[in-house]
Amino acid sequence: MEISNAHQEINITPELQARIDELLGHYPDDKKKSALLPVLHEVQDAHNNWLSIPLQDKVAEILGIKPIEVYEVVTFYTMYNQKPIGKFMFEFCRTSCCAVRGAESLMDYTCEKLGVAEGQTTADGMFTIVGVECLGACGYAPMLQLGDYYYEKLDRPKMDQLIEDCRAGKIDLHKLAIRE
Template sequence: MLARLAAKRLHEIRHVFRQSPQVSRSLSTALNYHIDSPDNNPDLPWEFSDANKSKVKEIMSHYPSNYKQSAVIPLLDLAQQQHGGWLPVSAMNAVAKVIEVAPIRVFEVATFYSMFNRTKVGKYHLLVCGTTPCMIRGSREIESALLKHLGVKRNEVTKDGLFSVGEMECMGCCVNAPMITVADYSNGSEGYTYNYYEDVTPERVVEIVELLRRGEKLPPGTQNPKRTKCGPEGGNTTLLSEPKPPLCRDLDAC
């Protein structure tokens, strides 16, 4: 009884979405799952570009012929780069054909990892670290500054298609919190970059956006001019010399 009611309700929802592509796009973006739409459905043709077909062969060469499915993540990443930063269902189906598995096996991976976007993103996809160290250091204010400056909500794309803002958990450089990453899809898979910008402030992330808008590239890493990489401001004050080896251990014998 409940299964029939759920199936009926799902059919009604899909019918509404198909009647209104705009509703379909907005809701699929907000909920981050696949609903057939004019620009994302299994009937749309999709294949790797000629340049990327050689990359597919190179990726597949790293895996034994009976373990082709192990290449699913690098192939999905390549497909996402080629498709402007997101994965339509037809691209996932193309990956399934390459590694010779049922499409659901590829969908399982693409829906599990947050690195794969299943709705459109901007040419510059900005991700704000939301884990505790960055939150304590002001990541919420950084996200608010980005959203206000760009005039969008989280996971929305600006009208010019250049920018989108999302959240990501732990980027692995807590000592330089807070931080953001910029996934650059502006030149497809050939010019794709994924850079971290650390020690950012609300003012600095706005400056980064405007630099990207002008097509300028800035060095990744810490944005605090008083720091070198993850070192303290002003330089080290301790551990200035090589540590002495323990008396009971022959280091040369190791």
């Protein structure tokens, strides 16, 4: 398990607690653990898109389960971040179709352009670049996921434009439009 030394304030606001309670309401009282994945999503979203160990412990407490049960899920699924990430996380698909269409070299290009290695965050906290397994858009390779949206048929000029749009504040992760 990767452990971050970064401090994270735990802030279960009344709004977040109401959302957690709503999610728990979908399951019988003795099956609260069934809500673990959606609760983790909500908690992560409310805490700068990452889950520290103390925050994972808080989720375990809320659900009445052992902390290890939360750790197992957080370390298994790549959608949960165990350390602080940039405002924009470029998740490059690097499996067969994307690799054949140049995803690795495009990810390398992006890392070089931003001055980071894969898995790192830029010094300004804007960008994190990671390679991920198949995102299921093989016909649109090479592609990446940013937030909940796919950017497809990428090349260097499109990547340059995406970075520029992020820096210029033109990308709102809560109101993204899919671009080709």
